[in-house]
């Protein structure tokens with residue numbers, strides 16, 4: 647349990663504890679106290695693409711016991727791998743001895759992530775594991791992604807059920823709001839109720855996929871009726887709908903993958 651520096655000094659002076667670690671300064675008690683009460687601690691994580699925020703909070707008092715900012719090496723990992731790839735490419739043009747192709751490593755396993763993203767996830771995983779060694783962690787709080795872009799970009803990955811389940815609900819609306827800037831795609835008005843609208847209407851063979859969806863106010867939606875966006879006089883909307891949110895996808899995919907990893911720990915999330 648976290649304690650004050652004065653108490654730590656006293657425990658060391660009386661030889662009741664020993665230094666376990668220099669940073670963060672951690673003591674280990676020589677003997678377990680029979681009546682020791684351990685207050686539950688919670689680690690809070692805010693995963694980001696460049697830095698991730700970590701905080702250990704005392705659940706009973708709400709006090710922040712320890713906090714840190716973890717800087718990720720995403721860009722460095724990317725550069726190092728690019729360099730390696732260049733070296734390997736160069737080798738092919740050199741006149742060296744024959745070497746049998748070693749292609750057994752060519753297949754990407756399920757759930758594979760680019761190494762730069764993987765490194766971010768492992769950094770956070772490592773710190774959660776460390777913290778649970780140093781203090782009695784009871785739970786994890788985690789800032790989850792607002793939508794699963796991986797699923798949104800490939801709506802077929804879990805069959806039609808997924809389309810009518812998660813896709814039809816909160817995540818889809820959230821995604822569309824971000825993509826279309828919280829306004830009606832046709833009259834550009836904001837601050838009004840928006841409806842999910844099919845760019846090519848269902849009756850004309852339009853699909854339920856995200857690439858065919860936009861947001862419109864009720865007026866525009868009714869005025870458009872059974873026309874496609876092109877016929878309605880908005881051909882650019884059809885093109886804009888096809889472009890996925892790449893940046894958000896990268897950040898969110900990491901968050902979802904991290905969530906899946908953290909679920910493997912015994913702690914409740």
Ligand SMILES: [Zn+2]
Pocket residue numbers: 830831832833834835862863864865866867
């Ligand atoms: Zn409108």
